[in-house]
Amino acid sequence: MNSSTQTTRLYHTMLSPFCRKVRLVLAEKKIEVELVEERYWENPPDLKRRNPAGKLPVLRYRGNMLAESQAIVEFIDETVPNPSLMPKSPAERHEVRRLCAWFDDKFNAEVTRPILEERVWKKITRAGYPDSRAVKDGLRAVKEHIDYLASLLEARRWLAGNSLTLADFTAAAHFSCLDYISDVDWDRSEMVRDWYATIKSRPAFRPILADQVPGIQPAPHYAELDFG
Template sequence: MRKLYHLWLSPQSRKVRVLLKEKGLEFDLEVEKLWERRPEFLAMDPSGNGPVLVEHDGRALADSQAICEYLDEVYPNKMLIGFDPPSRAETRRLVAWWDHKFGPEVSEPLVFEKVMKRFMGMGHPESSVIRIAHQNMKIHLDYIAWLTERRNWLAGDDFSLADIAAAAHLSCLDYLGDIPWADHPGAHDWYARVKSRPSFRPLLADHIPGLPPPKHYADLDF
């Protein structure tokens, strides 16, 4: 059986999980506590960042975008990066936006301060870091609204990896109850559509030991 080594509130791990489900590919999940730096895991992913997908033949694939590109090429039953060069370029641009701009500005500091510090025994959250991340979040939520006013989905007419990447990040923050949905109806309506997809439902069933999600997290009519 295919296996995905992941971490609970890792947007990159969640991105791969949703893509696998969209393609109808079966897999098992294995929680990897990245801070433990297991030699066996580092042998598969020297960066230690995860996720790692191990295919049926034992081939280990590291880096979420590399995994997604691989899966889209090897299992083309449902193309999620795009059907032509312009759409693929736009999808990749937006995936990079979420993973390399929204991540450092918003999701990474919030997850680190509110969750990872607890698991790693690094003390209390830093309120100033959380405040700045919340301020940064507003710009990105407005960007989602701007895009969806002009497109059916984030990268164009069709649901794509751009939507998966954005929703993966937001789902982590929604688990923490950190998104002011009422102030951002455009982003809310788009996320509600993603949230209702069968591929996204397993994420809504996640339950981190000692850190339950807010009541609205799994509610499709939130």
């Protein structure tokens, strides 16, 4: 098969913010993709062949096997330029990358990973009971992050500026995982809630809102566009 006609295929897991970020960007660019769910915790033999780091997501696209979510979405944005999700100026692109790193590093370490590990992955992998202290620490930290986003949105239409960028999809990917299990205090900031409601209403978000993780029911408001 010619590499240009190969099916675009994403190896992913549903409640991973990194996988969701790639799914959102592919959908925003209107790129059809075949989703392949990987139980990465079982160390599937082909995972390290696709990505030596043994991490998801991995995207097969136009004959390339792509790894690392930020590298993947920037590759997609450069190869499918419309709609553009990166600004033109170096300073604006820096701000987008800074916020992507904020969520994928700081927010993930303080909020997404500890909450999902305790409330979701321990249940799925049968790895014991949740550590309530870790969950409480994550819930306390998310409030601080919401306050920070509110301070950004006081002067901006979107997180990195006045246009929708990869920063918004990165943040929304993390929040959507937490919102699935109802762990976001949306009443803390009307601006942040409205920002999420706006991005959540985009057609690119529909497949994310249709996710059903076996054994874990989504929050009642999860798929509602006018929550809150």
